[in-house]
Amino acid sequence: MESLSNRKKVLEQAPMNFWERIYLPAIFKGMAITFMHMFKKKETIFYPEVEREFSENWRGMHSLKRDENGRERCTACGLCALSCPAEAITMISAERKKGEEDLYREEKYAAVYEINMLRCIFCGLCEEACPKEAIYLDGPIVPADYLRKDFIYGKDKLVEAPLN
Amino acid sequence: MEKVKVTIDGITIEVDAGTSILNAARQIGGDVVPPAMCYYSKLKDSGGKCRTCLVKVSKGSEKDPRPMPKLLASCRTAVMDGMEVQNITSLEVVEARKGVVEMLLINHPLDCPVCDQAGECHLQDLAYEHGVEKTRYEFERRTFDRIDIGDKIQLHMTRCILCYRCVFVADQLTNQRVHGILGRGDASEISTYIEKAIDNDFSGNVIDVCPVGALTDRTFRFKNRVWFTKPVDAHRDCPTCSGKVTLWYKGEEVIRVTAPKDQFGEVEDFICNTCRFETKNTSDWVIEGPRQIANTSVISSNHYEIAQPPPVIKTNLVLQEANKEQFEKATRS
Numbered sequence: 001m002e003s004l005s006n007r008k009k010v011l012e013q014a015p016m017n018f019w020e021r022i023y024l025p026a027i028f029k030g031m032a033i034t035f036m037h038m039f040k041k042k043e044t045i046f047y048p049e050v051e052r053e054f055s056e057n058w059r060g061m062h063s064l065k066r067d068e069n070g071r072e073r074c075t076a077c078g079l080c081a082l083s084c085p086a087e088a089i090t091m092i093s094a095e096r097k098k099g100e101e102d103l104y105r106e107e108k109y110a111a112v113y114e115i116n117m118l119r120c121i122f123c124g125l126c127e128e129a130c131p132k133e134a135i136y137l138d139g140p141i142v143p144a145d146y147l148r149k150d151f152i153y154g155k156d157k158l159v160e161a162p163l164n
Numbered sequence: 165m166e167k168v169k170v171t172i173d174g175i176t177i178e179v180d181a182g183t184s185i186l187n188a189a190r191q192i193g194g195d196v197v198p199p200a201m202c203y204y205s206k207l208k209d210s211g212g213k214c215r216t217c218l219v220k221v222s223k224g225s226e227k228d229p230r231p232m233p234k235l236l237a238s239c240r241t242a243v244m245d246g247m248e249v250q251n252i253t254s255l256e257v258v259e260a261r262k263g264v265v266e267m268l269l270i271n272h273p274l275d276c277p278v279c280d281q282a283g284e285c286h287l288q289d290l291a292y293e294h295g296v297e298k299t300r301y302e303f304e305r306r307t308f309d310r311i312d313i314g315d316k317i318q319l320h321m322t323r324c325i326l327c328y329r330c331v332f333v334a335d336q337l338t339n340q341r342v343h344g345i346l347g348r349g350d351a352s353e354i355s356t357y358i359e360k361a362i363d364n365d366f367s368g369n370v371i372d373v374c375p376v377g378a379l380t381d382r383t384f385r386f387k388n389r390v391w392f393t394k395p396v397d398a399h400r401d402c403p404t405c406s407g408k409v410t411l412w413y414k415g416e417e418v419i420r421v422t423a424p425k426d427q428f429g430e431v432e433d434f435i436c437n438t439c440r441f442e443t444k445n446t447s448d449w450v451i452e453g454p455r456q457i458a459n460t461s462v463i464s465s466n467h468y469e470i471a472q473p474p475p476v477i478k479t480n481l482v483l484q485e486a487n488k489e490q491f492e493k494a495t496r497s
Contacts, residue, residue, distance in 0.1 A: 077277030078389035
């Protein structure tokens with residue numbers, strides 16, 4: 001059919017000459033390029049042994065913070081769970097008993113605090129919603145695992161280690 | 165009955181003589197209704213304490229058109245024929261209300277993350293709408309220890325704004341008053357008169373009338389946040405009260421029972437303690453349907469218009485059987 005745009009070019013393929021037909025020069029040329037790359041600087045790193053530096057506003061795994069006396073800051077107000085667009089956070093609150101003042105900062109605390117890392121989209125809205133500065137997404141990349149249930153992180157994985 | 169004409173923010177309405185400005189505004193509805201922390205239409209003599217309902221009267225009446233010299237508490241001022249009232253259209257009123265909110269918050273602890281009332285607290289709404297973001301108060305706030313009034317009600321005097329509503333409930337609904345206010349001015353506090361437990365049938369209503377978290381339900385204490393629960397209207401045959409309530413569900417479980425509240429946050433009917441504290445099973449109630457919640461409320465963020473669970477959460481046996489192997493693989497320990 002006649003071309004409408006008149007910009008069509010018909011490519012004519014010339015028959016290969018002798019050197020092209022035996023392929024060897026092209027193969028050696030390609031091998032030379034591959035060989036040269038062995039002496040160039042590598043762009044990849046060996047994660048997880050080596051980690052790249054994260055940017056300052058990187059949002060990774062959550063951590064529940066402690067205050068300057070080592071008490072848990074979280075008071076189970078539920079604002080993180082309310083703001084969470086993926087509904088990844090659940091918690092059960094409990095009342096602080098007498099003698100636990102050095103464990104929890106407020107009279108209410110989260111007895112169970114769970115984040116489903118498969119649901120979490122790391123948007124950081126929980127961090128913004130928190131009135132007690134208790135949750136921050138300052139951890140590393142959430143590690144891979146085999147079972148779905150192992151991605152539900154409880155307080156054992158989320159709460160910061162005690163001060164000493 | 166004699167009718168009088170009153171104009172509130174440019175909207176004219178005819179009301180019965182003797183109606184308060186606040187109630188006239190409530191008959192108009194919408195944005196012109198002044199907020200009220202202490203006035204409660206179901207409680208006689210309530211109002212005049214908190215000053216949040218201040219309005220400006222720019223024309224006294226048809227006979228005496230001089231404006232009133234000061235802002236007036238609209239819950240305690242009766243309308244006059246031809247009266248002109250400014251509420252949100254007056255900058256003076258808006259400024260004054262801001263000051264009142266600051267005043268109410270002086271001794272109020274900002275422990276909303278802990279407080280069970282958060283999410284349905286009138287002071288929270290008021291401060292959000294009219295208040296300033298920061299407090300200027302630098303001195304120590306007054307604090308009290310928690311007091312248990314009986315085994316069902318808890319009093320946090322620290323959070324109290326002295327609206328006297330609970331005292332009127334104790335006075336007017338219950339037979340003998342075991343609950344009042346001691347002290348004056350800055351030193352006044354709600355007292356149960358030597359912590360005598362209230363064992364009246366209607367004592368639980370002090371929880372509902374309290375605009376802040378000063379009087380809370382001990383059976384609901386720290387159970388859950390209000391916005392994670394689902395309100396459902398229900399009723400039952402109750403020999404002592406009307407039996408009309410709102411059930412607050414978390415999953416399958418009723419975790420709290422309150423009286424249904426109208427658009428001004430006032431209960432429609434007072435309910436008895438048996439309905440409120442003793443009957444917390446779905447089988448005790450006839451479910452009417454989900455409760456309508458204003459979409460401006462945080463409670464509506466978790467509120468669905470259908471009572472039954474959506475089909476996606478229903479257990480599907482066919483699907484379960486088909487994915488049995490994978491499910492076991494994923495959940496093995």
